[in-house]
Structures are given as C-alpha cells and as structure tokens.
Amino acid sequence: MSVSLVAEHSAETDAAPAEHLDETHAAALVSWVPSARGHAEFPIQNLPFGVFSPHGQAPRGGVAIGDVILDLAALAASGLAGDELAEVTAAAAAPRLNGFLALGSDARRRLRARLSALLREGAPERASVERMLHRAGDCRMGLPAQIGDYTDFYAGIQHAINIGTLLRPDNPLLPNYKHVPIGYHGRASSIVPTGSAVRRPNGQRKRPDESAPSFGPCRNLDYELELGVWIGPGNALGTPIGIDEAQEHVAGLCLLNDWSARDVQAWEYQPLGPFLAKDFATTISPWIVTAEALAPFRVAQAPRPEGDPAPLPYLQTSRPDRPAAYDITLDVLLQSEAMREQGLAPHRLSRGTTRDLYWTVAQLIAHHSCNGCNLQPGDLFGTGTISGRAPDSFGSLMEISRGGREPLTLPSGETRTYLADGDEIIMRASASREGFTTIGFGECRGRILPALS
Structure with missing residues (x-):
C-alpha cells in the first residue's frame, strides 16, 4: 500500500488515522504460504500471536498464517528476526506471552513488520522459514498468557x-x-x-x-x-x-x-x-x-x-x-x-x-x-x-x-x-x-x- 493510499483511507470519516496504517495492512500483500492466500481468518495481514504445542512438544509462542503456525522459538534460535529484535522475538516465543505483552505497541509493531517481510511472496528467507512451520491441525493450542486478573x-x-x-x-x-x-x-x-x-x-x-x-x-x-x-x-x-x-x-x-x-x-x-x-x-x-x-x-x-x-x-x-x-x-x-x-x-x-x-x-x-x-x-x-x-x-x-x-x-x-x-x-x-x-x-x-x- 502506498503512502498516498494509506492517507486516502485515513481521510474517510470513519477510518483509522494514517499513523496506525503501514505496508503490513496492504490488501495487495500476498504470502508465499499457499493456505494464507485468501484465507478467511489468517492472511498475512493478520499475524496473531498465541501459544501452541507442536506434535506433543513443549508449548511455545507462535503466529498463525493460513492453516499453519510459525514457530517463534525456532525463529528466535535462527537469528532471522535480526539482532535488534532478538529480545522481542524471545519474549514472543515464550510458553507464556506476558513478557511480550509488557513490551508494548512499538515492539509488537516492529516484530509484526519483520514477520510480514519474512512471510510475504518473494522473501529470500523462504526456504529457512518454511522449516519452522507446523500444520495447525496437528498442534494443541493453550492460553496465550498467564491471566492474573x-x-x-x-x-x-x-x-x-x-x-x-x-x-x-x-x-x-x-x-x-x-x-x-x-x-x-x-x-x-x-x-x-x-x-x-x-x-x-x-x-x-x-x-x-x-x-x-x-x-x-x-x-x-x-x-x-x-x-x-x-x-x-x-x-x-x-x-x-x-x-x-x-x-x-x-x-x-x-x-x-x-x-x-x-x-x-x-x-x-x-x-x-x-x-x-x-x-x-x-x-x-x-x-x-x-x-x-x-x-x-x-x-x-x-x-x-x-x-x-x-x-x-x-x-x-x-x-x-x-x-x-x-x-x-x-x-x-x-x-x-x-x-x-x-x-x-x-x-x-x-x-x-x-x-x-x-x-x-x-x-x-x-x-x-x-x-x-x-x-x-x-x-x-x-x-x-x-x-x-x-x-x-x-x-x-x-x-x-x-x-x-x-x-x-x-x-x-x-x-x-x-x-x-x-x-x-x-x-x-x-x-x-x-x-x-x-x-x-x-x-x-x-x-x-x-x-x-
């Protein structure tokens, strides 16, 4: 989505301000994950966070993309998120996401942008990231965080x-x-x-x-x-x-x-x-x-x-x-x-x-x-x-x-x-x-x- 198009949307009476929109929201953005294309819930524009257990393994943080889940623990270990996002990725990969939630909107926004870049069509890291995906139907979902109140x-x-x-x-x-x-x-x-x-x-x-x-x-x-x-x-x-x-x-x-x-x-x-x-x-x-x-x-x-x-x-x-x-x-x-x-x-x-x-x-x-x-x-x-x-x-x-x-x-x-x-x-x-x-x-x-x- 171009900057001008973001501004055009934000000018609508009911729309979100331009500062809340960026290229991760672009409707033209497509993922190389086949099931994410046209997915009713988890296209690349969503990228929600949760905690899952793949194939009976220990729980860890993940991101839904199409019909699969990106293993954030594997991403953190790979270093593909980048040194500047190492702490944020580690927090999002934890078996409880309280530490990640505590980091606030700037940390979420930066990690979201990096995930979008890794998962979009043409990403050079595709081969490496593909090995970090788990079929959602094979995984057990847990509570995303320890709920204090x-x-x-x-x-x-x-x-x-x-x-x-x-x-x-x-x-x-x-x-x-x-x-x-x-x-x-x-x-x-x-x-x-x-x-x-x-x-x-x-x-x-x-x-x-x-x-x-x-x-x-x-x-x-x-x-x-x-x-x-x-x-x-x-x-x-x-x-x-x-x-x-x-x-x-x-x-x-x-x-x-x-x-x-x-x-x-x-x-x-x-x-x-x-x-x-x-x-x-x-x-x-x-x-x-x-x-x-x-x-x-x-x-x-x-x-x-x-x-x-x-x-x-x-x-x-x-x-x-x-x-x-x-x-x-x-x-x-x-x-x-x-x-x-x-x-x-x-x-x-x-x-x-x-x-x-x-x-x-x-x-x-x-x-x-x-x-x-x-x-x-x-x-x-x-x-x-x-x-x-x-x-x-x-x-x-x-x-x-x-x-x-x-x-x-x-x-x-x-x-x-x-x-x-x-x-x-x-x-x-x-x-x-x-x-x-x-x-x-x-x-x-x-x-x-x-x-x-």
Whole structure:
C-alpha cells in the first residue's frame, strides 16, 4: 500500500488515522504460504500471536498464517528476526506471552513488520522459514498468557435492555448504566482455551414457584457472546490510565464465551452480583489479534442517542478525531449431539456487531484504573454480551428464548430454551472493510458435559 493510499483511507470519516496504517495492512500483500492466500481468518495481514504445542512438544509462542503456525522459538534460535529484535522475538516465543505483552505497541509493531517481510511472496528467507512451520491441525493450542486478573464488563447496552426487560419490564435499564461502565471481577483460574469441554455446574437454584432452594445441576445453562481484551503494558498501583493513553495498553482482542448458569445466578446475585453462576468456566479463542492488525477496522464510536448524558470528563477523549471503537462481526452457532450424529452443520443462532457496544475498550480501561487499580500484562477483560435490537442479533439464549418462554427449533427438530448436555457452542468473528483484507479470530468452541453427581 502506498503512502498516498494509506492517507486516502485515513481521510474517510470513519477510518483509522494514517499513523496506525503501514505496508503490513496492504490488501495487495500476498504470502508465499499457499493456505494464507485468501484465507478467511489468517492472511498475512493478520499475524496473531498465541501459544501452541507442536506434535506433543513443549508449548511455545507462535503466529498463525493460513492453516499453519510459525514457530517463534525456532525463529528466535535462527537469528532471522535480526539482532535488534532478538529480545522481542524471545519474549514472543515464550510458553507464556506476558513478557511480550509488557513490551508494548512499538515492539509488537516492529516484530509484526519483520514477520510480514519474512512471510510475504518473494522473501529470500523462504526456504529457512518454511522449516519452522507446523500444520495447525496437528498442534494443541493453550492460553496465550498467564491471566492474573479477569474483569467482565457490561458494555452491550442492548443486552442490558433485553435482560432488564425480562426481569424489570417497567425499569429495564438501571439509572447508572449510561454514566458508568458496569463490571465485576471474575475468576481467572477457570478461563480455558477453545476446544475445552465445559462441565455443567452444580449449585443452589430456586424457581419462583419453589418454596426453598435445592442443590443440583444447573437447569438454565447459557452462553454469552463477548470480545476479550488482552492488556499489554500495565500501570503502577495508584496511577490511573488516562483516556487518551488507554489504547496503548491494549495488546489485542480475542473471542470470549462467558458461560452462565442463569438459575444459579438468579438466586445468588442479589445483593453482590455474579459469583458461582459465572466462575465455573470462561472459554476464549486462542489467538491474540493485535491492536496493530485491527487498526484498519477502528471506527468512530456510535453517537449517543439524544437525551443520553455525556460521559464524565475522565471518560471523554481529547482526540475525537481518533476512532475509538471497532467494526467486528460476530457469529454464534450451536451443534447438538443429535445434529452431529445426523451430519448436520452447526446452526447459526445469531450475528452481532461490536458497533452495538455502548462503551469503548479505552473507556473500560480508563474506568477500571481511575481509582488507581493496577492492571498488569496478561490481564483479560470481557466486554460484556454483544447484542443488537433484532432477535437474530441477540448474544445469549436467555434473550433469544425470552427467559425460557419461547423455545427455538434446531434443524434436527429439537427445541432449546437453554443448553442441553452434548450441545457445542461455536463463536466466530471477522473484521472487514472496503479496501482492506478481511481478518478473523479463530474459533471459540466448547461442548457441554453432564454435571458430576
């Protein structure tokens, strides 16, 4: 992509600033890796980072390119990244990427540029780099980093309205929602990578028609469609992150399924909020799609509806010319055990967009740290459930089935209000923009196992 063409794109009302775009984003860029050409998720314009174990070997850092993974440990040992990138490459090759995330955007940008040069058509190093590739299907993916802390937000306003309408028809949206980004601290230890089975949790539950609670398997098991936000450099305890600097603390994004035991939640959440209904499992996609790869898909935050309060000053950027939101499309699919046996493809339940988020990622970071809370490299945020206004854009079964009152029918003829044992939820996402190559996130997938007796 020429400099003039980058400038042309940045001049569009909704586009990323020119300083965020470089030749690694060029749509004309082609990789010598055959499967990367036209790949729906991992073309050379993406280059996400993750941790993988090739052929049963020890875990190490890698980069997805097409249907293969570039072994960064092998790249570091080869010296092909260059002396000036030796420390950065070693950090990205580690079995946990916390050290790499701590290095910040400049280090990611420089390594990204070198990887792009090594993997593009005509690279003289091709023969050497080819020996560092592993077929993705032969590898096991792990968590990209050691997650010290996990915070789940509630930034999807339509989800808040949809759920509020079910629970409080006369007052669906609580009065603080449009003033403060709502969130809670979750459990980092139960975050698992895609493909991990999810055990139906036991817990206390009580139906409205029951006189007392009982203990047993969750009856109303649900998913929630979210984006995960990986924190890069952190902040010192007691030192807030300003809204204009917040984006520099974003290492990248992933998909996140906030599994939810709705009946357990309904009984336990008052007065303190989510607890056992949420912390039994959270599934994430395995790749960190970097802030740099997502630069072309930054867009202006949707204007607040007339009458909504303006954010308080600490949540208002002084650079409104810099797009603060993302344009990402997200799908949720379900495949039951009967569907698998019948050879039926997963059924799409909904399609949502990050444009429906009320709060931006930068606002979440600024708010989280406004009291001096110290974020650390490898911390993970959930955006909150991403839902739209139409039923085919709802991000949870509780919304789709209207609290269990309206079952949906699957292609197998089965009906669902909530998840059954054997059901598998698959989440996918992509970022597209005219003039740029579409990139994806990889799957966020989990299958429900029966509760333990």
